[in-house]
Amino acid sequence: TVCTCTYSGNRSLDNIKKYDLDYFPLNLATFDMDEKTKSVTASVYGLQTTRSVYKEDTGCVTIRDKDDFKPSYLSKESTPDLFPLKKVKEPNISLTELLDPYLDNSDTKTRTILVMKNDTILYERYGEGLSKDTPQLGWSMTKSITNALIGIATQKKLINVNMTKLFPEWENDPRSRITLQHLLQMNSGLKWEEDYSAISDATEMLFLSEDIVASTKDNLHEFPPTLEWEYSSGSTNLVLGVLRNKLGDEIYHSFPKTELFDKIGMTSAFIEKDENGNFIGSSYGYATARDWAKFGLLYLNDGLRPDSLRVLPVDWVNYTSRPVNSVTRDYGSHWWLNDRNCQFKDVPGDLFYASGFRGQYVFVIPSEDLVVVRLGQSEEFDINTFLSTIIRTIN
Numbered sequence: 001t002v003c004t005c006t007y008s009g010n011r012s013l014d015n016i017k018k019y020d021l022d023y024f025p026l027n028l029a030t031f032d033m034d035e036k037t038k039s040v041t042a043s044v045y046g047l048q049t050t051r052s053v054y055k056e057d058t059g060c061v062t063i064r065d066k067d068d069f070k071p072s073y074l075s076k077e078s079t080p081d082l083f084p085l086k087k088v089k090e091p092n093i094s095l096t097e098l099l100d101p102y103l104d105n106s107d108t109k110t111r112t113i114l115v116m117k118n119d120t121i122l123y124e125r126y127g128e129g130l131s132k133d134t135p136q137l138g139w140s141m142t143k144s145i146t147n148a149l150i151g152i153a154t155q156k157k158l159i160n161v162n163m164t165k166l167f168p169e170w171e172n173d174p175r176s177r178i179t180l181q182h183l184l185q186m187n188s189g190l191k192w193e194e195d196y197s198a199i200s201d202a203t204e205m206l207f208l209s210e211d212i213v214a215s216t217k218d219n220l221h222e223f224p225p226t227l228e229w230e231y232s233s234g235s236t237n238l239v240l241g242v243l244r245n246k247l248g249d250e251i252y253h254s255f256p257k258t259e260l261f262d263k264i265g266m267t268s269a270f271i272e273k274d275e276n277g278n279f280i281g282s283s284y285g286y287a288t289a290r291d292w293a294k295f296g297l298l299y300l301n302d303g304l305r306p307d308s309l310r311v312l313p314v315d316w317v318n319y320t321s322r323p324v325n326s327v328t329r330d331y332g333s334h335w336w337l338n339d340r341n342c343q344f345k346d347v348p349g350d351l352f353y354a355s356g357f358r359g360q361y362v363f364v365i366p367s368e369d370l371v372v373v374r375l376g377q378s379e380e381f382d383i384n385t386f387l388s389t390i391i392r393t394i395n
Contacts, residue, residue: 001137002031003040003052003060004272008135008286015129019111019377020137023358039063050207057257059272059286064210069275079257083265083306085290087121094393095123102386103127109359109378112136114289115390116371119297119306122394124289135268135286136375139356142271142285143236145256145295147184147320147334148312149281150239151303152259155313159246166242167217174221180242182225183235184333185324189223192232196357202233206283211276213241229328233282236334240281253277264298264305266291283357289373296362296371299335299352321352346388363387370394 005016013031021027025044032041038054052060053067061069095115102110104127111127124132138145153159161181165171170178175190182188193200201219209215216234244252256279261269268291272284287295298305299320303312321337323329329339338344338351347365354362359376361383368391374381 002033002042003038003054004137004286006033006040007038007054008059008270011129011134019127019130022377055273057270059270059284061273061275062207064208064275067275068210069273069277079262079267081265081267082263083119083294085116085119085121085293087124092122092394095390098389098393099123100125108376108381110374110376110381112289112373112375114293114373115394116293116297116373117394118369121290121293126289132288132290133268135270135288136292136360137356138285138287138292138354138360138362139283139358140233141292141354141356141360141362142281142283143233143334144354144362145260145269145271145285146236146239146281148260148295148298149243149256150180150184151312151316151320153243153246153255154316155310159243163242166238167245169217174224178225180239181333183239183242185229186232186235186331187226187229187324187328188232188235189221189225189227190219190232190234191222192219192230192234194231194233205234205237206280210274211278212237212274212280213244213278214276217241226325229324229331236282237278237280240279244278249277252279260311261291263309263311264294266294269295289375292362292373292375293371296354296364296373299364300366300369300371321350344384344387346384347391351387365391368394 001020002016005011028044029042039051041049041051043049050062052062054060099113102108102113103125111130113125115123162179164179165176170176178188194202196203205212205215216238256271266287269287271279273279298311299317302317303310305311320333320335322332323337323339324331329342330337335352336355338347338349341349348367350367351365359379359381361374363372
């Protein structure tokens with residue numbers, strides 16, 4: 001985090017500590033910055049020292065033992081923003097009075113808010129030291145980017161959500177029945193523990209493994225597919241493991257940039273990788289708030305970009321926002337839902353949203369032509385009140 005926010009985000013260590021490392025035990029960490037190698041070594045009381053190195057277009061990579069990171073194939077040329085967002089000339093005073101108190105507030109712990117109707121920004125404000133040009137970590141909002149990459153690959157007929165036998169190691173056991181859709185809907189039945197307070201499947205994958213796909217596909221089958229829903233960052237990284245196998249390395253490494261980010265004007269966006277070159281599609285996507293809003297706009301517009309060129313397949317957004325089943329109504333395919341107001345009683349039931357650790361959100365509300373980005377430091381945040389009052393204020 002310190003490496004990426006320093007070298008990709010041009011932020012000071014004090015600012016990073018304020019917004020990203022303000023919770024136990026990360027608030028106890030010490031850092032050794034090496035400007036020559038653009039690397040950061042971190043530890044807490046000298047225990048479990050880790051080192052991350054800046055890799056330009058990929059952000060930073062955590063290095064274990066020797067640096068054997070596989071390079072990417074991206075062009076170093078910058079891409080012009082094809083679709084800059086509009087901004088209202090006169091701010092909505094009522095919206096300003098409503099939302100300004102959220103920023104840099106010890107109770108609401110919010111660092112960025114952007115409200116956009118259609119493609120026009122109605123409100124935008126940042127915490128101290130952050131700006132419209134600051135890439136911010138989305139954590140599990142990156143899962144929704146993974147959804148888009150699979151949609152694009154589906155449209156190109158490179159992949160099929162109903163395909164089985166996803167890995168050679170699975171072909172002769174019950175895992176052979178797992179489909180890509182099972183992984184997207186998180187009901188594959190693979191055994192998984194998503195616990196960040198201890199050594200778990202999730203923390204081992206993200207922080208201790210050089211190859212997140214290899215470490216995750218070894219997990220055994222616990223339930224038949226579709227029987228149980230279980231939130232799993234491992235499922236997301238397996239999805240991208242399948243995509244890598246289908247595309248081959250050269251296309252895979254450029255795929256998010258050329259097929260998604262560049263096409264919709266997300267010029268700041270990138271997904272970090274592990275040492276083996278796997279995109280960490282569960283957790284490590286960065287983008288500015290405006291680019292997160294553009295990502296929401298793509299889904300608001302049913303997979304079309306502003307000039308009506310189709311990026312996602314026809315009906316992909318409907319597929320994405322369809323509940324897993326009649327019991328799990330709050331989740332679709334790597335997007336969270338408010339189906340039949342199952343989560344937020346005062347917010348339209350067609351709301352669906354990307355959600356990340358510590359309260360990172362891209363809310364999409366088609367019935368209101370609305371995209372709201374909230375980037376924060378806490379999940380103890382009243383979403384129902386936040387969104388419903390925004391809607392009432394705008395209307």
